[in-house]
Amino acid sequence: MATGETTNGKRKGARAAARPQADSQPRTTRGRKTRERLLSAARTMFESKGFLDTRVSDICDEAGLAHGTFYIYFPTKEDIFYTLVDEVVADRFLLTAVPDDFEGNVADRFAYTLRQYFDEMRRAKDFSRIVEQVATFDEHMRENRMAIRRKFRGRIQHGIERLQQQGAADPDISAELTAEAMVAMINNFAYINLILGERDDLDLDQVVATLTNIWARSLSLDIEKANANDAKRAPKTRKT
Amino acid sequence: MATGETTNGKRKGARAAARPQADSQPRTTRGRKTRERLLSAARTMFESKGFLDTRVSDICDEAGLAHGTFYIYFPTKEDIFYTLVDEVVADRFLLTAVPDDFEGNVADRFAYTLRQYFDEMRRAKDFSRIVEQVATFDEHMRENRMAIRRKFRGRIQHGIERLQQQGAADPDISAELTAEAMVAMINNFAYINLILGERDDLDLDQVVATLTNIWARSLSLDIEKANANDAKRAPKTRKT
Amino acid sequence: MATGETTNGKRKGARAAARPQADSQPRTTRGRKTRERLLSAARTMFESKGFLDTRVSDICDEAGLAHGTFYIYFPTKEDIFYTLVDEVVADRFLLTAVPDDFEGNVADRFAYTLRQYFDEMRRAKDFSRIVEQVATFDEHMRENRMAIRRKFRGRIQHGIERLQQQGAADPDISAELTAEAMVAMINNFAYINLILGERDDLDLDQVVATLTNIWARSLSLDIEKANANDAKRAPKTRKT
Amino acid sequence: MATGETTNGKRKGARAAARPQADSQPRTTRGRKTRERLLSAARTMFESKGFLDTRVSDICDEAGLAHGTFYIYFPTKEDIFYTLVDEVVADRFLLTAVPDDFEGNVADRFAYTLRQYFDEMRRAKDFSRIVEQVATFDEHMRENRMAIRRKFRGRIQHGIERLQQQGAADPDISAELTAEAMVAMINNFAYINLILGERDDLDLDQVVATLTNIWARSLSLDIEKANANDAKRAPKTRKT
DNA sequence: TATGAATGAGGATTCATTCAT
DNA sequence: AATGAATGAATCCTCATTCAT
Structure with a gap:
């Protein structure tokens, strides 16, 4: 000794x-x-x-x-x-990526992502509830959640900024705060309604349409302009 | 659980x-x-x-x-x-009532309420975090939280419906889902940013303006029409 | 939280x-x-x-x-x-003090102290064994034991040095090493024979006499000279 | 225990x-x-x-x-x-044997043995500490240790008795108790100073000299007489 | 009312040892 | 012979709650 x-x-x-x-x-x-x-x-x-x-x-x-x-x-x-979370939740963010050959305008893309996210939440409903629980007292888990959220918000913010540059969205709004608000809306909507299942009768199509609409209107989105730019940016997806 | x-x-x-x-x-x-x-x-x-x-x-x-x-x-x-919650949180809902002699249009009223809510959240920041924690594993507390949320949502939904009746808001949107989305947005924005304090540098005025704007745009709010109706409904606040 | x-x-x-x-x-x-x-x-x-x-x-x-x-x-x-040790063992060192009115020469004093120590060891035989056990793996206890040992050795060393100054002990021996050896002899003798009870038939009087003799001879002690000095040093104990 | x-x-x-x-x-x-x-x-x-x-x-x-x-x-x-102990420690006793052709008187022999023992203790310092630890709670180990000690003591006792018979040592002292005291002194001195390393600065030559001196004086050893007998007893070591 | 001592069910974790491969 | 997975008895310690004063 x-x-x-x-x-x-x-x-x-x-x-x-x-x-x-x-x-x-x-x-x-x-x-x-x-x-x-x-x-x-x-x-x-x-x-x-x-x-x-x-x-x-x-x-x-x-x-x-x-x-x-x-x-x-x-x-x-x-x-x-933690191991479970890594295996079950980690790639949730990736799941919401829009496929390369996706057909549709920028709002369709937003709706698609939203739907993916909601479907995943519904699928992992029970586990997600526990993740939220743990995040309220476990620093490690909280940071994990926040990191995902920041990523999510960053993506939305980036999208808004691009639309603003394209002249397809109101240049006077704060892309950052708006993105933050959108993430809050989406996350909490999913948590309350899909995870806690406060209302099991929800028509997800309608929900997605409503939230997408809110997003579009909050940007004063001009889909035509956005589309035009999109076409230019990724012509390969348009090749006949 | x-x-x-x-x-x-x-x-x-x-x-x-x-x-x-x-x-x-x-x-x-x-x-x-x-x-x-x-x-x-x-x-x-x-x-x-x-x-x-x-x-x-x-x-x-x-x-x-x-x-x-x-x-x-x-x-x-x-x-x-529970006793603490009742004493500290119970009247939070009441606090957000708009005073009788409030001067301003319907968007101002929304902003005012929002501001009240955010201020209160900031004030009771620490306690609110614990309430959220307990709500994740305590049925009683969860129900308590949901009841408040339902009230809150009901108020917003009611407001939207009235605006729709007045022809001041898009009649085609779902007042219910939109209200639900707004509550989600507001609650979660406050939780993440004010309670968890993810971002301490927020300018609350700008936040309130942004969220109010989202709300207004998501309804395609026509403030003029809303004002007109308001004037008729509550002439006493206009006396002088 | x-x-x-x-x-x-x-x-x-x-x-x-x-x-x-x-x-x-x-x-x-x-x-x-x-x-x-x-x-x-x-x-x-x-x-x-x-x-x-x-x-x-x-x-x-x-x-x-x-x-x-x-x-x-x-x-x-x-x-x-630790609490037990403090209560049971702590004052063991004090117990061996020679009373003020002790009658006898310097060898008698040594023998008296030795006897006190042995008696105490026999009394707390079982507990002492455990103390030794703990001291082999518990740093705190080990330090505790060593501190007592250092005190004990210091006292013996001091005694030898005084005798050397008085011309009553061989000035050429190392008081320090001799004291260390005496402590080792006394402690281990007590541990093996009284605590572990390797030999229950020991006559303590004879043991004390033998060890005292070893001590005296190892110093080439001159009792006469030592006595003379003692008399001078503490005349009050001699007042008839 | x-x-x-x-x-x-x-x-x-x-x-x-x-x-x-x-x-x-x-x-x-x-x-x-x-x-x-x-x-x-x-x-x-x-x-x-x-x-x-x-x-x-x-x-x-x-x-x-x-x-x-x-x-x-x-x-x-x-x-x-136990197996380790047998392999590492078992022959420790043998190691201290004085070589046949050793040159020197009886005190030199004692010193030589002592030195061997101390050197060995220093060499197997860490392992020895553990052996002592185990001996405090393991009956088997304790018995093992005691057996070695008894052998050691027996040898010293035997040596004293022979010197007494030769008229080279005080016949009035108890060979048994004195031997026991010497073993206690040697063992504990080694344990505290070499194994626990309480004092790393020790000069082993001086230590051996001091302890040998104590041993010799405690017997009132007459080296001349002892030498004479030795010469007679083992003339073969003097051949050449 | 207030005190603070006593209770004991409950859950986490370790590690020597066995066992199937 | 070697492997490494599996076992489960054993022990520590906490803390909500009760109780005697």
């Missing part, structure tokens, strides 16, 4: 020490499967009981594994949650 | 047994003062540590009272929180 | 946070009694099972208290041990 | 069930090498983290082997430690 070691050494030392190999990638197929089982069970439990009410043992029970097994793969409950 | 779940589950099995008189109004002056001290201490602690991290003993320590004293006044930690 | 709070907040935060009031002095008689019961039970358990094998719950069971009660009074098992 | 207790109790209830062939000598070269790697890794870990803080998995990691491999060679952590 190195002089200057921790006090007791037995428990304390062990506890403080770097976690063994937890979170390491399993080396065998069996291990990989077990890890998957844990992730799947964790998602099930988080979605049904929430993050706070889910115990590590709940996850293990659900996965049909001993308690100790959990710690071979994940150091804490937080970690398995 | 199954809707209707307990708050956080930690003490699930805890004795929910016969509580003496907890939560009853204290009969003596001294008792009333103690209750106030607890409420004040609770708010301080909730705001600084969050709901989950605040222990009943933290509240008592902050209030300079023995742990047991707490239960004379409140049966659980949740209860003191 | 202050922005920038810890990650999860629920468990982690709590665990990392400053322990509540543990280790505070109990305010009531009942509390003081309970603390005493815990200390007494801890000593019993430590002595019978050793430090490592004693569980906090063992102590509580022995004391007839609930597990949680322990943590009202002591933050960890280490702490209750 | 009840004598005969398990080492540390942690895994008391652990399955002490049928161990396959553990501890058997490996039959292949590869097996022998693996066993060596484990022993070497174990020593490294024990020396750096102490016995209690060293996990079986630490040893395996250090050895670059899978955790399961350990149990092919050693049934428990204790066992690999």
Whole structure:
């Protein structure tokens, strides 16, 4: 025992020490499967009981594994949650990209993106609710959410600025604040109505049309001008 | 998290047994003062540590009272929180009412309300954050929040419908969905920017102007027509 | 929850946070009694099972208290041990002081001190064994032991130096190394024979005589000269 | 700590069930090498983290082997430690033997032995510290230590008795107690100063001289007489 | 009312050891 | 022989809540 070691050494030392190999990638197929089982069970439990009410043992029970097994793969409950988020949510932003061969004007594109986003939210409804929950007390998760939001806002802001440059949108409005407002509107609309499911009877087509309309009007969007520019910018998508 | 779940589950099995008189109004002056001290201490602690991290003993320590004293006044930690919410947040909705003698058109009125709301949010910034946190896992709190939101949305929706009837707003838009979108926009804008303080440098005047503009444009608001009607409806505010 | 709070907040935060009031002095008689019961039970358990094998719950069971009660009074098992050591061992050094009216020469004084020390070791035999155990892995305890040892050695060294100045001891030996050797001899003799009880049949009188003799001879002590000086130094003890 | 207790109790209830062939000598070269790697890794870990803080998995990691491999060679952590002790410490006693052709009187011989012992202690400083640690809670180890000590003491006692018979040492002192005291002095001096390294600046030559002097004086050793006898006893070392 | 001591269910985590491959 | 996944008993510690005074 190195002089200057921790006090007791037995428990304390062990506890403080770097976690063994937890979170390491399993080396065998069996291990990989077990890890998957844990992730799947964790998602099930988080979605049904929430993050706070889910115990590590709940996850293990659900996965049909001993308690100790959990710690071979994940150091804490937080970690398995982060991993889930990365796998489930991370690429959500990418999903909303408009395909290259998309046919339609700038408003159609906005509507398309919106629809993608809403569909994804509906799909991952339960998990998304938990993500929001965790973000209210977990700094790490909050930052994660904010980063995605900033990206999202940046994209909208950038779109507005381009339209302004094209003379297709009111040059006097603040692209930044308007974008911020649009993100707030979209996110919260989805959270309240799709995730919390406050109103299950919503017609998503109508919703998308309404929000797209708000967006267009708030910019005083001139679709003709925008279209003209679009055509010039990406002629390849127009090739017969 | 199954809707209707307990708050956080930690003490699930805890004795929910016969509580003496907890939560009853204290009969003596001294008792009333103690209750106030607890409420004040609770708010301080909730705001600084969050709901989950605040222990009943933290509240008592902050209030300079023995742990047991707490239960004379409140049966659980949740209860003191609800009480606080009722006292702090309850009348938030009322605060946004436009005074009778308000001078200005319908957009000014919207802007005024918005400003009131934002100011209040800024004022109760810390507490509001905790309310949002609790609403993500506490059914009771969530319902509370939704009720306020529904009221808020109803007011906006009603306003839109009236403007439509007056021929001052596009009759083809869905007043309901548009109102829902506006509430989402306003609430989330305030939450992210004022409560979480993502951007502390915001010029509230500009924000209010931007959001009001979005609202107006999304309705294709015709202020002249709206004004005319307003004048007829409430001539008393125009007297002098 | 202050922005920038810890990650999860629920468990982690709590665990990392400053322990509540543990280790505070109990305010009531009942509390003081309970603390005493815990200390007494801890000593019993430590002595019978050793430090490592004693569980906090063992102590509580022995004391007839609930597990949680322990943590009202002591933050960890280490702490209750330190407290015990302070109460049981701390003044061991003082115990070996020779009384003011002691009759006898310098060798008698040495023998007296030795006897005191041995008696005390025998008395606290079981606890002393545990102290030695803990000192092998607990830095805090080790330092505690070393400090006492340094004091002890200092006293012996000082005694040798004085005798050398008086011309009563060989001036050519290293007072420091000789003192160190004497302490090693005394401590280890006591540890092996009295604490571990390797040989229960020891005649302490003979042991004290033997060790005193070794000490005297190793200094080439001249008792006559030492006595003469002693008489001069402390005539009051000689006043008939 | 009840004598005969398990080492540390942690895994008391652990399955002490049928161990396959553990501890058997490996039959292949590869097996022998693996066993060596484990022993070497174990020593490294024990020396750096102490016995209690060293996990079986630490040893395996250090050895670059899978955790399961350990149990092919050693049934428990204790066992690999005992094996190490046997290999590292066992012959320590032998090392202190004075060579046949040693030139010098009886005090020189004592000094030589002492020096050998101190050198060896310094060499195996880290491991020795751990051995002392384990001896405080492991009955098996304690007995091991005591056996060595008894041998050591026996040798010194025997030496004293012979000198007394030769008329070279005070016949009135207890050879047994004096020997016990000398062993205590030597062991503890080495433990505190060489193993714990309380004082790193020690001049070993001076230390050996001082302790040898103490030994000689405590016997009232008459070197001349002792030499004379020595010469008679072992004339062969004088041949040439 | 107020106090503060006592309770004990509850959950996280570790790690020696076994086992299937 | 070697691997590394799986096990689960064991222990620590917290804190909401009750109770005796």
